[in-house]
Amino acid sequence: MKPANVTPRGFLRLLLPAAVLAIAVGTWEIYVRAAAVPPYILPAPSLILWTMVADWPLLSASLLTTLKTTLLGLILAVVGGVALAVLLSLSRIVEYSLYPFAVVLQVTPVIAIAPLLLIYMPQDAAVLACAWLVAFFPILSNTMLGLHSVDRNLLELFELYGTSPLQTPWTRFRARLRALWILRRPAALPAFLTGLRIAGGLSLIGAVVAEMAAGSAGAGSGLAYRIIESQYRLNIPRLFAALVLLALTGVIVFLLLSAFAHFLLRRWHESALAREA
Numbered sequence: 001m002k003p004a005n006v007t008p009r010g011f012l013r014l015l016l017p018a019a020v021l022a023i024a025v026g027t028w029e030i031y032v033r034a035a036a037v038p039p040y041i042l043p044a045p046s047l048i049l050w051t052m053v054a055d056w057p058l059l060s061a062s063l064l065t066t067l068k069t070t071l072l073g074l075i076l077a078v079v080g081g082v083a084l085a086v087l088l089s090l091s092r093i094v095e096y097s098l099y100p101f102a103v104v105l106q107v108t109p110v111i112a113i114a115p116l117l118l119i120y121m122p123q124d125a126a127v128l129a130c131a132w133l134v135a136f137f138p139i140l141s142n143t144m145l146g147l148h149s150v151d152r153n154l155l156e157l158f159e160l161y162g163t164s165p166l167q168t169p170w171t172r173f174r175a176r177l178r179a180l181w182i183l184r185r186p187a188a189l190p191a192f193l194t195g196l197r198i199a200g201g202l203s204l205i206g207a208v209v210a211e212m213a214a215g216s217a218g219a220g221s222g223l224a225y226r227i228i229e230s231q232y233r234l235n236i237p238r239l240f241a242a243l244v245l246l247a248l249t250g251v252i253v254f255l256l257l258s259a260f261a262h263f264l265l266r267r268w269h270e271s272a273l274a275r276e277a
Helices: 008-035 045-054 056-090 092-107 110-120 123-147 152-162 169-216 223-232 236-265 270-276
Strands: none
Touching: 008 045, 045 056, 045 236, 056 092, 056 123, 056 169, 056 223, 056 236, 092 123, 110 123, 110 169, 123 169, 169 223, 169 236, 223 236
């Protein structure tokens, strides 16, 4: 096995963001203390950290609620998006019939749909539906792009070897399924993983938007609801603490999905091989 070496360039790529973040946080802390800014206007990073520790039982429960909604929405988006992409790739008629509706769902702002979903659905189901709606289209569109990006010469060669004088509609359908599994599936994997990384962040955004809509109506328990509640009560340190947790959650979700994509592509795809080089 090739030993893992940290090159100077790789170390610099890790060090620079941490240094910039430390300088920004330090400047923030110094400014708040030097200018004596009240905490209800701009809390210091140290106060935000202390609030996060003091209110951790409340914030952790809200974090688990938001994280559960995000993951469930992402899982449903993956299952539904991949299944529909495979169905659309097998039939042009189905693609022309259903794909425009998926586009309409994507271009309609979720913040406009969330209040309607909260009227017609239970709160938990409405929040989950928002997370699913936002994450669904990137999975669908990227998977379809990957399924259609197979080299046309390879497809024609595959069909040529699979032809026979006594072909029936069933045998042609089985040939399409074989081509889907042998040729289209590997070609679609990088595009699908790209859509998965995008959908991870969008699923969190959809959950937050729906929780804010529910919080405006006086209901909810996620981190976005804590932000609305803290705003009404002028508890700005808790508001910033919830916001920091949301940002950290988004970063962790993106890093985990990026690591998963690298794990699947590391032995054969150019993007992963170039990263290891």
